[in-house]
Amino acid sequence: MAEIINGKELAQKIRLEVKEEVKELKAKGIEPKLSVIMVGTDKASEVYVRNKSKACEEIGIAFEEFLLSEETTMEELLALIEKLNNRKDIHGILLQSPIPKHLDIRKAFNSIDYKKDVDGFHPINVGKLALGEEGFVSCTPAGVMEMLKEYNIEIQGKKAVVIGRSTIVGKPLAQLLLNANATVTICHSKTQNIEQIAKEADILVAALGKPKFVTASMVKNGAVVIDVGINRTAEGKLIGDVDFENVEKIASYITPVPGGVGPMTVAQLMKNVVKAAKLTIA
Numbered sequence: 001m002a003e004i005i006n007g008k009e010l011a012q013k014i015r016l017e018v019k020e021e022v023k024e025l026k027a028k029g030i031e032p033k034l035s036v037i038m039v040g041t042d043k044a045s046e047v048y049v050r051n052k053s054k055a056c057e058e059i060g061i062a063f064e065e066f067l068l069s070e071e072t073t074m075e076e077l078l079a080l081i082e083k084l085n086n087r088k089d090i091h092g093i094l095l096q097s098p099i100p101k102h103l104d105i106r107k108a109f110n111s112i113d114y115k116k117d118v119d120g121f122h123p124i125n126v127g128k129l130a131l132g133e134e135g136f137v138s139c140t141p142a143g144v145m146e147m148l149k150e151y152n153i154e155i156q157g158k159k160a161v162v163i164g165r166s167t168i169v170g171k172p173l174a175q176l177l178l179n180a181n182a183t184v185t186i187c188h189s190k191t192q193n194i195e196q197i198a199k200e201a202d203i204l205v206a207a208l209g210k211p212k213f214v215t216a217s218m219v220k221n222g223a224v225v226i227d228v229g230i231n232r233t234a235e236g237k238l239i240g241d242v243d244f245e246n247v248e249k250i251a252s253y254i255t256p257v258p259g260g261v262g263p264m265t266v267a268q269l270m271k272n273v274v275k276a277a278k279l280t281i282a
């Protein structure tokens with residue numbers, strides 16, 4: 001039976017550490033502040049933003065929300081981002097996705113000051129990650145790496161397979177695993193023989209958004225299985241991309257959904273905001 005990687009517990013530990021750092025910054029006269037831009041209405045985004053706001057409140061990070069209407073133009077969105085880039089009291093800028101289709105999200109991400117890019121989506125931060133340089137790393141992949149570290153899971157020399165190649169999860173996570181000296185394979189929707197490739201993994205990451213996609217027959221005995229997926233069933237229950245019940249029997253470690261990678265994402269965001277605030281005194 002696999003050991004459960006408790007993301008909820010680890011995230012709480014990180015939050016307490018960040019809370020201490022916030023106290024120290026405030027003693028130096030710096031109040032870390034996160035701004036979140038939401039364009040239009042999206043039920044899932046509203047929940048995510050509420051979680052981020054609650055985490056900020058708990059930790060002592062100031063939070064300012066900008067709710068823009070569905071009809072917002074690209075010029076208006078860019079103008080707001082520029083305003084926030086120039087505001088000295090704001091350390092982190094987060095543009096919640098998705099945004100309405102008529103807007104160019106890449107252009108918007110690119111216009112965020114990379115020193116305030118707490119999501120790690122700006123090309124400079126993406127490039128820094130590729131170069132193995134210090135920068136802002138996307139929160140979900142960074143959270144996964146923290147989990148592996150906390151549970152003393154060896155990465156160097158191991159075979160890691162990441163299913164999913166999105167710019168926010170799959171690619172940066174593959175890059176982080178590569179930087180940590182794993183031998184990495186990335187799978188996507190056009191990959192052939194995915195079952196066979198997955199079965200070779202010492203560390204298998206599912207980040208594709210397909211409920212119970214990873215079945216026990218795709219997992220090597222003793223593999224570490226990380227489930228990034230968040231899927232909602234018809235009954236409103238949250239489930240991951242891994243068939244937890246059966247994979248748990250053969251993996252060495254496994255993350256649950258909920259209570260796994262999800263809480264780590266928010267904790268990493270808090271860490272990134274504090275990092276951004278510290279940059280202003282560096």
Ligand code: NAP
Nearest residue numbers: 140164165166169188189207208209228229230261262265
């Ligand atoms: P995404 O942008 O939709 O990307 C999904 C990736 O999976 C794509 O690269 C796609 O391949 C690949 N894929 C789709 N179907 C596949 C299949 N049948 N076989 C192999 N690969 C397949 O999704 P995302 O934003 O990365 O999110 C992935 C999942 O993680 C979602 O469930 C999301 O809700 C969850 N998530 C969780 C957190 C968290 O905090 N826990 C954070 C972010 C996302 P192509 O590139 O070929 O299309």
